[in-house]
Amino acid sequence: MKITLAIFLFIHGIAHIVGFMVYWKIIKSKDMEYSTVIFPGQISVGDTGIRFIGFVYLITAFALGFMGYDLLKDGLYFREYIWTVTMVSAAVTLTGWPDTKFGVLANVVLIIFLALSEQFNWLPVG
Numbered sequence: 001m002k003i004t005l006a007i008f009l010f011i012h013g014i015a016h017i018v019g020f021m022v023y024w025k026i027i028k029s030k031d032m033e034y035s036t037v038i039f040p041g042q043i044s045v046g047d048t049g050i051r052f053i054g055f056v057y058l059i060t061a062f063a064l065g066f067m068g069y070d071l072l073k074d075g076l077y078f079r080e081y082i083w084t085v086t087m088v089s090a091a092v093t094l095t096g097w098p099d100t101k102f103g104v105l106a107n108v109v110l111i112i113f114l115a116l117s118e119q120f121n122w123l124p125v126g
Contacts, residue, residue, distance in 0.1 A: 001122050005113070006068040012106050013064030016057045016089065019096065019103075023054025031099065038095040056092045064089065071123070078123075086110050 021027045022034055036050045037043065045053070063085040071078045086107060093103035117123045 002071055005123065006071045008106075008110070009064045009068035009071070012089070012103075012110070013061040013068070015103055015106070016061035016064060016092075019057035019092070019100070020054045020061065023050050023057065032096060033099060040097055053092060053095055056088065060085065060089045060092055075123070082114060086114065 018027070018029060018032060022029050022032050025034060028034070034050075036046050038045055038050075038053065063081075067078055067082055067085055070076060090104070090107040090111070093100040093107060097104060
């Protein structure tokens with residue numbers, strides 16, 4: 001279970017790097033367009049605001065990767081920070097809806113898994 005979740009976290013973290021690269025205009029993606037408007041056309045944040053959101057994508061990418069690494073090693077930080085990292089990930093992916101629908105879905109799956117994991121003690125770490 002730990003290995004599967006760690007792989008999921010690594011892949012999800014890599015996906016967050018795409019968000020960073022699109023919002024910093026490093027790459028163009030047909031799946032995620034550069035836009036300075038978040039929450040499906042509701043709020044205009046400008047170039048600086050969208051770069052900040054891109055930076056949050058990058059930080060979240062590293063945090064997800066670290067959570068996966070920590071889970072495989074000893075889980076010292078996993079239980080304490082996984083919910084925070086997951087909620088930040090969910091919040092930042094929601095800003096790009098509907099382009100980020102797969103990221104939102106990944107976060108929903110992760111939230112459900114974590115909730116069930118606490119209930120059934122699937123991940124005895126920490």
